[in-house]
Amino acid sequence: PPLIAHHGPAKVLAVCNQKGGVGKTTSTINLGAALAEIGRRVLLVDFDPQGALSVGLGIQPHHLDQTIYNVIMEREVDVENVIMRTNVADMDLLPSNIDLSAAEVQLVAEVGREHTLVRTLRPVMDRYDYVLVDCQPSLGLLTVNALAAADGVLIPLECEFFSLRGVALLIDTIEKVRERLNPKLEITGILATMYDPRTLHSREVMARVVEAFGEVVFDTVINRTVRFPETTVAGEPITSWAPRSSGAKAYRSLAREVIAR
Template sequence: MGAGRNEDTGVKREKADRTLLPGFEDVVVGATGRPKHEFDEPAPLASHGPARIISLCNQKGGVGKTTTTINLGAALAGYGRRVLAIDFDPQGALSAGLGIPTHDLPTVYDLLLGNKYTPAEVIQKTAVENLDIMPANIDLSAAEVHLVNEVAREQILARVLRKVSADYDVILIDCQPSLGILTVNALTASHGVLIPLECEFFALRGVALLIETIDKVRDRLNPAIELDGILATMFDSRTLHSREVLERVVDAFGDSVLETVIGRTVKFPDASVAGVPITEFAPEHAAAKAYRQAARELIQRGAVA
């Protein structure tokens, strides 16, 4: 009887999810108002490494940074790329979202603060082939205090990642929602930045400040860093507000905005609870297809090998 009720709820939820966005599959790949392109499936790599390091960064919380890190990483791994995801947020959402317990494991915090562990001892395998993770937990919140008096404190993560870069094709850093020393460390270590941007007005307001921070890092710490793109997330085609925000983003940033758009769906929290990417949890769902499309687009743009 109890099982029947759960099954019925699941059916109703699935129906609700399918009707969440009319024409969802078209929306997520062509909502920017520009010509819609199809991005071919990438060819397998003949060799691996060194990694291109990409920070997923936005000082506003709740815009899809962790969701994008998980699912973009899984999509790239599905195309044969060796991916390392760095959980660089003390909340540890990336680790939880990939089903990695962190209370008894060494974490990225241990690498930043000492030499007790090597990166290889901290990196964990995930359930997704080709996708590894460097986990984090609440201990990371103390890193900013401990790093204040360190020499070249902005470059500590870069020194850590140099030891493992040759083993991967892409390293994705899930940054915390702030522009503090941890985020500056991530930007200093990175070749590129991908900005997940919720299709909501207040999320749009902070992008200029973030780009200003990236420019300062480029001038003072990391001349090689570049903006790989802005990825619109949580798009709801039913609302005029979402459409207007997306239009304004494209008007302001042009080709820096990826053509791929990620829509809202209840499948994301469901996949997070299961501890797997949506590409594994519901591989034929439009949201999974959208992240695979984003992976192909980034590969075609040259942001990923």
Template sequence: MGRVSTTPNTSTAQAAADLGPTGRPRTTFPVPPKLSSHGPARIISLCNQKGGVGKTTTSINLGASLAEYGRRVLAVDFDPQGALSAGLGARTHDVPTIYDLLIGEVKDPRQAIQSTRVEGLDVIPANIDLSAAEVHLVNEVAREQILARVLRKVSADYDVILIDCQPSLGILTVNALTAAHGVLIPLECEFFALRGVALLVETIDKVRDRLNEDIELDGILATMYDSRTLHSREVLERVVDAFGDSVLETVISRTVKFPDASVAASPINQFAPTHPAAEAYRQLARELISRGAAA
């Protein structure tokens, strides 16, 4: 009986190496050309009713990466916890915030916009006052469209507006979906995070039917991926099976550099510009631009 060769087939090994974490062939997304003019903005809501899946981390680092490619970006903190504001070093007290704009206390959004240490990236901050907005908006006429009216006033000044949503499907999130052209769903590669995606997609469909017929699903972004664990790989495989091409090729791996950058109030591409995590968010920016989901 002849010996069975244990040497891996070279072509098979090469084919496996050419596949990304999502199981699809790796794509090289080109560096986008500089823009000759700016605006009107494409508004993207970063949504997931589960907390801790990377919405704020993605809002900060996607915004900084788009700015690095010459886009003018406005990040809107739409979470009462104010993590986006803190992560970009924005002031949140004794200054106009998104809450003041929602309730009409401040009429001009430009009064609430703060520049950040990233050239081309601005922010509208939030603080705990925003938690009272849902109660305040209950009796407002067309309450689901208030954020859209606010952002319409500054849309011409930016190429992309990113809305960092709170982890819920309440009136604030519905406002963000009504204002948006597209939705980006960060999804932690963990089983319990997977369970809520279908409910979120159903909510997006309802908003499309009733409030915003133009809204699109820009993509599902796998975050906190750990290629060393079978669990991460299985969850990502199930997401791709369920949502197909809606799953972005870019995958954000778990790393301690993200919390370190947050403590420094700095995006990863400034805190650790050569780290693979910084390149992952640059790739995400290029992928969204290639898909037409960003300017």
């Protein structure tokens, strides 16, 4: 990979959609791996109590003593000590597990509750080029924290008819966070996922998405393929599990688009 002498300050991208199963976690891992492949320093933040991002990197988060929950809720815990160096694609991980589900409730009573993730990441921002935050499938306080910490939002959108419905609410939330908490927040792009080029349905949904959102839709489209569930089982990104697959190529192309935006 090309050498980049200086890293940081990191661009923070929140990978967000309140619908589950649309490819947030898959896109976080594989975009991260594709960025790392071309020399970027990448931190992946698991911000979902399900811990699927951690599992996707081969880590069993339920056995960890400390996770992002401890960094957020306990002032004396240093983020540096909780970030894990994974040997997967040279990316670092701030892991999560079910403990994080308590944070949503506990944070409500705190002053500056929307800015806990910003504060958590601040000490390490100069070490990375990209921090990718894998959000949970809701628009609750954790997701608002991710949006308050982000420069951009990447919205994976499943090529299914009903998936368009939730996007208006998500964009509304992004606009509110921009007005009230984080003026620099932008929509980096909408990523069509689970695309099946053989079905008219997929092509129709894709046309609707482009019609509704125009330029903000990435040119890169992620096809539906069994390769992705396989990589989850392998605990590896597709870029190393099946480096020449069309899925790996698609996430590399997404990485180039993200860098260009």
